[in-house]
Amino acid sequence: MDFHQWLGDSWCVLFSHPADYTPVCTTELGAVAKLKNEFARRNVKVLAVSVDPLDSHHGWIKDINETQGCTMNFPLIADADRNISTLYDMIHPNADSTAAVRAVFIIGPDKKIKLVLTYPATTGRNFPEILRAIDSLQLTANHKLATPADWKDGEDCIVVTAVTDDDAARLFRKGLRKVKPYLRYTPHPKN
């Protein structure tokens, strides 16, 4: 696949797995397959990578579908030569010199990396958090806003400090709540 061509105008979640036929990864791939509609409505394409060959992936995908009650619906790269895992720094020699850690890259339609998460092999990822981060990234790509701790889509947002009060009043007509000069909230633009 040509990554940039495949991605087109979509966002991407690229995430790595230590190896095929491993229990935590099996649950993660099933969880992501079941979130298909959530990724689709955010215009996000999902791409997994595991450092095992294609024939191994085919057998493992059958197990994932069987045990997780899902149908795998996104590509799983066979990175047997570790080319992609190495380029993206997914292999951390202090953890394991050959297997990838659990890395997550959220990539924008401009093909630039917007967010990186790294988990150890023994900790499965929280995909609602990844969706939440995508909501924040997509909002802040289009508005001079930031999102506070534990923010969820639809909740009040923070006006970035580079925006003056006068500009904030003009830009955010739904209201401005000034707690401190540097801490100003406004309703989510979609509300």
Ligand code: BEZ
């Ligand atoms: C897992 O995916 O279950 C796993 C992989 C490597 C080490 C520990 C757990």
